[in-house]
Amino acid sequence: MDANALYLPPDKRRPLPSDDKPARPKRKPGVVIAVALAGLLALGVFVGLLSWRYFYSQDRQFFDPIDDPKNAALVTEFEEFLHTNYIVYFSAREILTPGGSHRQVGSKGYGLNRLPPRHLWDDMLASLFILEELRERFGGKLDIYSGYRAPTYNTAVGGARRSQHMRFRAFDVAPSSRKPEDVEKLYALLRQMRDDEKLFTGGIGRYGAWVHLDTREKNANW
Numbered sequence: 001m002d003a004n005a006l007y008l009p010p011d012k013r014r015p016l017p018s019d020d021k022p023a024r025p026k027r028k029p030g031v032v033i034a035v036a037l038a039g040l041l042a043l044g045v046f047v048g049l050l051s052w053r054y055f056y057s058q059d060r061q062f063f064d065p066i067d068d069p070k071n072a073a074l075v076t077e078f079e080e081f082l083h084t085n086y087i088v089y090f091s092a093r094e095i096l097t098p099g100g101s102h103r104q105v106g107s108k109g110y111g112l113n114r115l116p117p118r119h120l121w122d123d124m125l126a127s128l129f130i131l132e133e134l135r136e137r138f139g140g141k142l143d144i145y146s147g148y149r150a151p152t153y154n155t156a157v158g159g160a161r162r163s164q165h166m167r168f169r170a171f172d173v174a175p176s177s178r179k180p181e182d183v184e185k186l187y188a189l190l191r192q193m194r195d196d197e198k199l200f201t202g203g204i205g206r207y208g209a210w211v212h213l214d215t216r217e218k219n220a221n222w
Ligand SMILES: [Zn+2]
Pocket: 146, 165, 170, 171, 172, 212, 213
């Protein structure tokens, strides 16, 4: 382009070949930069997602935490704790179950649960004594579906925001028979123990295949 063009009066200027022709190559670097930036941004998002997935996976345990060699000492201590407190119907493995979603591939909670921290163990005893009494009265085998839930796990499986499971004070328990009338029986037994005999204070929930019990400070039903 002619550097002097701007200093000449308009009528002395050499006519430009066309109006839009010089404009086009001018806009091009901008477009290239925009495309490059968009590409970089897309690449950044892609790499970000990949690394997020990678590190997120790193935080998951694809087996029961009770089987993690790092937890061996804690599990042994927990077994002694149960023994000391005369828990006879349920084993450490049953009580420390990470829950179905932890084991289910594809579930949002897959691999996310943890063992209950040591300072929560004493809080669990009240619920566990109720569970033992329930088992005694029911007279048949019970399966614990869910006990302690790590907060991350509780959120992932859609648990209540202030779930008693996070405090290791709640258990979801089902009759091994899977019979609906046995679920009803469990529920009735719990209501009797709490409402008629005042054996405990807490929450009782009835679900299709299991019952929930916890020992919060006041009664709750659902
Ligand atoms: Zn529950």
